[in-house]
Amino acid sequence: MPCAYTFLGPEGTFTEAALLQVPGAAQAVRLPASNVNAALDKVRDGSADAAMVPIENSVEGGVTATLDAIATGPELRIIREVLVPISFVLAARPGVQLEDVRRVSTHGHAWAQCRLWMDQHILGAEYVPGSSTAAAALGLLDADCRYDAAICAPLVAREHAGLSVLAEDIGDNPGAVTRFILVSRPAPLPERTGADKTTVVVPLPEDRPGALMEILDQFASRGVNLSRIESRPTGQYLGHYFFSIDADGHAREARVADALAGLHRISPGTRFLGSYARADRHATPVPAHTSDAAFAAARTWVESVLAEESAAGESGSGASPKA
Numbered sequence: 001m002p003c004a005y006t007f008l009g010p011e012g013t014f015t016e017a018a019l020l021q022v023p024g025a026a027q028a029v030r031l032p033a034s035n036v037n038a039a040l041d042k043v044r045d046g047s048a049d050a051a052m053v054p055i056e057n058s059v060e061g062g063v064t065a066t067l068d069a070i071a072t073g074p075e076l077r078i079i080r081e082v083l084v085p086i087s088f089v090l091a092a093r094p095g096v097q098l099e100d101v102r103r104v105s106t107h108g109h110a111w112a113q114c115r116l117w118m119d120q121h122i123l124g125a126e127y128v129p130g131s132s133t134a135a136a137a138l139g140l141l142d143a144d145c146r147y148d149a150a151i152c153a154p155l156v157a158r159e160h161a162g163l164s165v166l167a168e169d170i171g172d173n174p175g176a177v178t179r180f181i182l183v184s185r186p187a188p189l190p191e192r193t194g195a196d197k198t199t200v201v202v203p204l205p206e207d208r209p210g211a212l213m214e215i216l217d218q219f220a221s222r223g224v225n226l227s228r229i230e231s232r233p234t235g236q237y238l239g240h241y242f243f244s245i246d247a248d249g250h251a252r253e254a255r256v257a258d259a260l261a262g263l264h265r266i267s268p269g270t271r272f273l274g275s276y277a278r279a280d281r282h283a284t285p286v287p288a289h290t291s292d293a294a295f296a297a298a299r300t301w302v303e304s305v306l307a308e309e310s311a312a313g314e315s316g317s318g319a320s321p322k323a
């Protein structure tokens with residue numbers, strides 16, 4: 001297990017709450033980073049062993065900063081995922097009333113999850129982007145703070161920043177959940193658990209009709225279920241995209257390994273980002289014809305066909321019958 005962790009900080013972010021779910025992390029060195037790229041750089045340069053970063057929210061979708069940062073640069077591996085239920089409060093310096101609030105700061109994903117509440121309760125609310133929910137809350141303590149309130153986790157408002165809570169549970173979707181990933185430098189794959197996920201990045205081959213269908217077919221024809229697929233621009237030039245994909249199963253399962261090989265044939269720039277246990281422990285049923293046993297039986301059959309062919313060739317009796 002890693003012994004120095006970094007995370008999207010400062011203390012009190014939802015990302016830190018995710019990190020604290022990792023066994024041993026509460027006792028380990030924890031290094032807050034000011035953004036996702038800075039956290040991943042600490043892993044790449046060896047100043048941390050692993051980074052916890054957000055990747056997907058049930059309301060707002062993919063965290064593009066993370067999807068892009070792990071798709072490029074020196075290779076990294078996802079070794080674990082963590083789910084955190086999200087509940088937001090509106091916090092302000094003691095004495096400030098709800099009717100005094102105009103300018104509100106938070107992380108972009110948090111703002112997106114509280115938009116309706118803001119429209120209903122703060123007429124003409126102005127959004128001030130923050131690097132995280134906790135950074136926005138702590139910023140309220142600065143003498144030259146240019147906003148009136150922050151959207152953050154209940155814990156950071158009360159315990160870390162000593163702020164007053166003007167409203168609780170202000171998220172528009174009460175069941176909101178954010179998924180976080182623990183990322184390390186390339187390392188041996190975590191063991192198969194029977195309920196695993198594999199993440200890949202597949203650049204879309206250009207000028208090739210049906211390329212997306214071919215990519216999807218690598219999974220479909222091997223009975224591999226996808227739980228997320230998103231397209232992101234590579235940033236190189238207009239119209240150049242990659243797909244970020246989560247597939248059910250582990251790279252040590254034959255059907256997943258076979259699908260990975262197929263992806264590499266179609267798009268040699270395919271990047272493997274890891275196989276790791278699903279946080280919800282949900283195991284997707286594997287069709288019998290795509291089980292490891294079915295792949296092994298099929299391989300044995302092909303080998304027996306080839307062995308018969310070469311034996312026949314050596315004995316000279318393998319000539320094709322005349323038509």
Ligand SMILES: O=C(O)C(=O)C[C@]1(C(=O)O)C=C[C@@H](O)C=C1
Pocket residue numbers: 008012013014015016054057063086107109110131132133134178
């Ligand atoms: O700002 C934080 O507290 C974070 O951990 C980031 C983040 C995100 O990137 O989605 C995490 C969970 C919430 O959905 C809002 C913000």
